[in-house]
Amino acid sequence: MNRFVSQCLLLFICSAAGFFVPGCSKKETPVVFAVGGAPAEIDFWQTTVKTFEERSGIAVEVLRQPTDTDQRRQNLVTALRASRPTPDLFLMDVAWIAQFAASGWLEPLAPFLENSPLSRNDFFEPVIRTAATYNGTLLALPVYVDAGLLYYRKDLLETYGFSNPPELWDELVAMAHTIIDRESRKGNELTGFVWQGAQYEGLVCTFLEFAGSNGGGLVLSGSSPIVATERNRQALAFMHDVVHREKISPVNTGIDMKEEEVRRAFQRGSAIFERNWPYAYTLHEAEDSPVKGKTGIAALPRFREGTSVSTLGGWHIGLSRFSRHKTRAFSLIVRLLSFEVQKASALEVGWNPGRIDVYRDPTIMEHLPHLLTLRDVFAHAVSRPNVPWYSYLSNVLQRRLNAALTGSMPVDEALNKCEEELRVIVEQYSMRK
Numbered sequence: 519m520n521r522f523v524s525q526c527l528l529l530f531i532c533s534a535a536g537f538f539v540p541g542c543s544k545k546e547t548p549v550v551f552a553v554g555g556a557p558a559e560i561d562f563w564q565t566t567v568k569t570f571e572e573r574s575g576i577a578v579e580v581l582r583q584p585t586d587t588d589q590r591r592q593n594l595v596t597a598l599r600a601s602r603p604t605p606d607l608f609l610m611d612v613a614w615i616a617q618f619a620a621s622g623w624l625e626p627l628a629p630f631l632e633n634s635p636l637s638r639n640d641f642f643e644p645v646i647r648t649a650a651t652y653n654g655t656l657l658a659l660p661v662y663v664d665a666g667l668l669y670y671r672k673d674l675l676e677t678y679g680f681s682n683p684p685e686l687w688d689e690l691v692a693m694a695h696t697i698i699d700r701e702s703r704k705g706n707e708l709t710g711f712v713w714q715g716a717q718y719e720g721l722v723c724t725f726l727e728f729a730g731s732n733g734g735g736l737v738l739s740g741s742s743p744i745v746a747t748e749r750n751r752q753a754l755a756f757m758h759d760v761v762h763r764e765k766i767s768p769v770n771t772g773i774d775m776k777e778e779e780v781r782r783a784f785q786r787g788s789a790i791f792e793r794n795w796p797y798a799y800t801l802h803e804a805e806d807s808p809v810k811g812k813t814g815i816a817a818l819p820r821f822r823e824g825t826s827v828s829t830l831g832g833w834h835i836g837l838s839r840f841s842r843h844k845t846r847a848f849s850l851i852v853r854l855l856s857f858e859v860q861k862a863s864a865l866e867v868g869w870n871p872g873r874i875d876v877y878r879d880p881t882i883m884e885h886l887p888h889l890l891t892l893r894d895v896f897a898h899a900v901s902r903p904n905v906p907w908y909s910y911l912s913n914v915l916q917r918r919l920n921a922a923l924t925g926s927m928p929v930d931e932a933l934n935k936c937e938e939e940l941r942v943i944v945e946q947y948s949m950r951k
Contacts, residue, residue: 546577549847552605554583554590562867570853576846581605598623598838606841607850609833610658612649613719613902613912618836619652620906625837628656630848636855640873648901650834657836659855660872662863664831665899666727667892669784669792669802672814674701683816685826687731687756690791690819694766697790710766712780713793715757717920720776722902722912723829724793725919728753730827730900731820736915738903743940745915746933752821754922754929762925772924785809793818795831799888800868815891817898830899832870864889870896907947914939 553563560582567578581604583590594608598618610618618624631637638646641660650658670683674697684690694710701708714720729735734749761767768775768783777794781801784792787808792798802813817826835854841847853859860871861879870892876882877893903911914936922932 547843548577548579549606549843549850550579550581550604551850552581552583552594552608554585554587554609556585559867562863566854566859566862567850570850574849574853576849578850587611594618598840601840603838603840603842606838606843606847608836608838609661610836612830612832612834613908615649615658615834615836616652616904616908617906619655619657623836623839624657625839625841625844626655626657627659627837627848627851630837630844630851631656634848634852636852640855640875642872642874642896642899644897644899644901645830645832645872648904649830652904658834659851661833661835661854662869663872663896663899664795664797664870665828665892665895666723666793666818666831667796667799667828667895668816668818669794669798670814670816671790671809671812673812674790675814683814684791684819687728687819687821691760691764691766694790695764698766707788709768709783709789710764711760711791711793712768712775712783712789713771714777714780715761715767715771715775715920715923716773716779717916718776719912719916721919721923722915723831725754725757725915726829726900726902727793727818727827728757731818731824733821733824735900736903736911738905738944743911743937743944745940746930746937750933751929754919754933756821758923758925758929761923772920796870796892797868815888817891817895826898828895828899830896830901832872834872907943910943910947911940914943 551563551567553560564580567580570576571578583593591611591614597605598621636659638656642663645660645663646656650656650660668683675683675693678697678700680693684693690711698708698710714724726735729750732749732753734747734753737744761769761771780792780794781798783789784798785802785807799813799815801807802809804810818828820826835851837844837847837851855872857873857875860873860876861882863869864871864876864882864886870889871877874893877889882889902908905911918927918932918936921927922929
């Protein structure tokens with residue numbers, strides 16, 4: 519009998535008898551971890567996973583997803599809806615968690631935390647309470663956190679006698695007018711304030727910040743969503759007025775202005791104030807940036823009777839309910855959310871760690887001092903509505919808020935229409951439950 523036939527016969531006997539003998543054992547099925555993002559982010563995950571494999575002996579496959587956020591979500595929804603066992607682990611935008619949770623796709627994490635080095639207290643309390651928990655059950659943990667910030671030109675504020683960034687929206691408007699006027703006399707044309715006003719998710723985030731800083735916001739109480747309030751009307755009217763009446767924001771704010779359009783306007787030196795996410799800071803401080811060394815960050819302003827509010831963003835990690843390797847997969851979660859890896863993610867990729875203790879690290883404070891400001895902002899960040907039908911809600915808000923912002927619909931009418939359409943969505947969802 520030749521060698522090939524002998525090997526085949528041996529494998530058959532092992533398989534049939536259920537024996538494991540040298541040469542017959544099956545390679546361990548890897549834990550599949552789905553990630554997306556820029557090439558540098560993928561490289562970081564692959565390097566981190568390789569170290570985990572070497573230390574733990576657990577095999578892991580990094581499943582690369584598209585860079586586009588919507589495509590990433592759809593890929594995960596397709597797999598989870600079909601109850602596929604992979605991916606075992608995946609990253610979720612904070613706005614997806616409620617949908618995934620309500621669909622029964624996420625494994626509760628509290629039982630795994632009981633005997634692990636991780637604790638709820640390792641993370642920002644508002645993030646755990648408002649985003650990572652659904653109906654009282656912990657279903658995700660934050661890998662990195664985002665929240666809206668105010669960027670400002672330190673050099674311009676100092677030149678014209680402003681010792682601190684604005685704490686009130688009225689102060690921002692007044693500062694902008696002063697600086698624009700003085701600079702125009704020198705032949706320099708500046709925009710006062712750039713922010714996300716186009717018809718997309720970013721507009722919802724900025725509205726929740728303006729409204730929240732006036733004591734308003736979106737209230738989802740039973741089958742009666744409330745958005746058409748006086749405080750929200752004042753906030754939305756202010757958003758309209760900074761473009762059309764005060765004219766300190768670009769006239770195309772409601773048409774073109776998304777994150778990158780806003781960032782580029784500020785970075786080329788043509789804007790005094792900018793609302794954006796933390797990612798912009800590293801780019802503003804790059805060697806070839808015209809505003810390097812001139813960029814300050816602060817909490818977003820507020821109305822006189824309100825408090826500063828930032829919309830929570832970022833990405834969480836979830837464990838699939840259909841995974842066949844939950845214990846091994848959670849051991850990878852422990853590694854990814856360890857102090858060592860979270861610190862490395864800040865220094866190497868520029869992420870804002872989900873863990874609180876990283877922000878107190880001496881190396882972090884030396885190389886990334888702006889994280890001290892972010893820590894305070896994250897501690898008071900507000901999550902978007904944690905409901906499974908959030909995408910429908912968001913679509914309504916995007917259309918109606920943008921109509922008010924561009925002037926194609928009065929503010930009062932836009933908010934009333936919002937409330938009417940949201941009530942229909944809530945009722946429809948309640949009937950399906």
